[in-house]
Amino acid sequence: MGLETASKFPIVDLSMEDLKPGTSCWRSACNDIRVALEEYGSFVAVYDKLSVDFRKKVFDALEELFDLPVETKMKNVNPKPAHGYMGKISVLPLHEGMGIEYPTNIEECENFTKLMWPQGNDQFCEIAHTYANIVAELQQLVMRLLFESYGIEKHYENHKESTTYLLRLLKYSKLQTDRTNVAFKGHTDKSLVSILHSNHVKGLELRTKDGEWLHFEPSPTSFVVISGDAFMAWSNERIPSCYHRVNMEGEEVRYALGMFAFLNGMIQTPEELIDDEHPLQYKPFDHQGLLRFYQSSTDPGKGDRNIMKVYCGV
Numbered sequence: 001m002g003l004e005t006a007s008k009f010p011i012v013d014l015s016m017e018d019l020k021p022g023t024s025c026w027r028s029a030c031n032d033i034r035v036a037l038e039e040y041g042s043f044v045a046v047y048d049k050l051s052v053d054f055r056k057k058v059f060d061a062l063e064e065l066f067d068l069p070v071e072t073k074m075k076n077v078n079p080k081p082a083h084g085y086m087g088k089i090s091v092l093p094l095h096e097g098m099g100i101e102y103p104t105n106i107e108e109c110e111n112f113t114k115l116m117w118p119q120g121n122d123q124f125c126e127i128a129h130t131y132a133n134i135v136a137e138l139q140q141l142v143m144r145l146l147f148e149s150y151g152i153e154k155h156y157e158n159h160k161e162s163t164t165y166l167l168r169l170l171k172y173s174k175l176q177t178d179r180t181n182v183a184f185k186g187h188t189d190k191s192l193v194s195i196l197h198s199n200h201v202k203g204l205e206l207r208t209k210d211g212e213w214l215h216f217e218p219s220p221t222s223f224v225v226i227s228g229d230a231f232m233a234w235s236n237e238r239i240p241s242c243y244h245r246v247n248m249e250g251e252e253v254r255y256a257l258g259m260f261a262f263l264n265g266m267i268q269t270p271e272e273l274i275d276d277e278h279p280l281q282y283k284p285f286d287h288q289g290l291l292r293f294y295q296s297s298t299d300p301g302k303g304d305r306n307i308m309k310v311y312c313g314v
């Protein structure tokens with residue numbers, strides 16, 4: 001298959017019928033994902049599991065959600081950083097976000113829906129839950145391919161069982177000025193990996209290790225896989241975390257969904273990823289502890305620093 005790039009952005013097609021374990025197609029995908037993640041900390045996964053009709057329903061549902069009164073949206077409270085409503089309280093009036101923790105469980109989607117629509121909104125609940133499960137499957141496929149590429153497939157089932165998710169629903173609008181607006185400033189995610197999908201409006205930019213910004217071109221089958229700080233530490237720095245931001249240029253509203261994967265229990269670098277060339281960089285760490293550590297840090301530059309080194313560096 002070979003790793004394709006569009007404006008140097010790696011693309012891996014995961015929608016092929018014959019992408020089955022043991023096939024040459026599977027082996028190429030394993031290799032391509034590993035090369036892309038090690039080189040960029042990110043790639044675009046082509047994944048065709050959202051039908052045209054369902055995808056339209058997803059973005060209509062986001063519009064309906066963000067059209068609710070601010071007082072209602074503010075009921076989406078979660079003490080963990082960036083897990084609940086962010087919007088009018090933020091210094092960036094351009095960006096609003098809401099979070100559903102553990103969205104692959106129907107009860108969690110029901111609880112969120114009840115908060116937003118006490119009179120009920122079964123359709124919203126069904127859409128959020130279905131979307132979350134489709135993207136969780138994509139995340140699991142990516143991890144399975146990567147584990148196989150590193151020859152550590154025996155750890156995969158455990159890893160999968162420990163994975164939890166946060167679904168963030170996002171809305172961006174541009175301020176009425178001539179300038180491009182930074183709507184979400186540059187950062188790395190604290191997740192293991194994040195999977196981003198948006199409507200047709202551009203805005204997401206990723207920084208390469210040479211400092212160049214790559215502009216993501218949205219498409220109905222494109223999902224951006226981004227490695228987070230926890231992944232960098234887990235992989236013993238074989239996979240860098242991806243620094244990214246959102247810039248709004250046009251007048252159109254951008255809706256996006258981020259599915260963030262976290263791990264329960266202590267995260268430890270697999271011993272297969274430690275050798276003379278890659279001596280151990282991070283002690284075992286707790287993912288939720290990392291979030292608390294990040295939240296409690298008063299360092300104004302914390303988003304630009306390797307917080308993992310401070311939290312659990314060897």
Ligand SMILES: O=C(O)CCC(=O)C(=O)O
Pocket residue numbers: 168170184189196197198204244245246256258
């Ligand atoms: O809107 C996007 O595509 C990116 C959002 C993001 O980076 C985040 O929520 O961490």
Ligand SMILES: [Fe+2]
Pocket residue numbers: 187188189194244
């Ligand atoms: Fe992010």
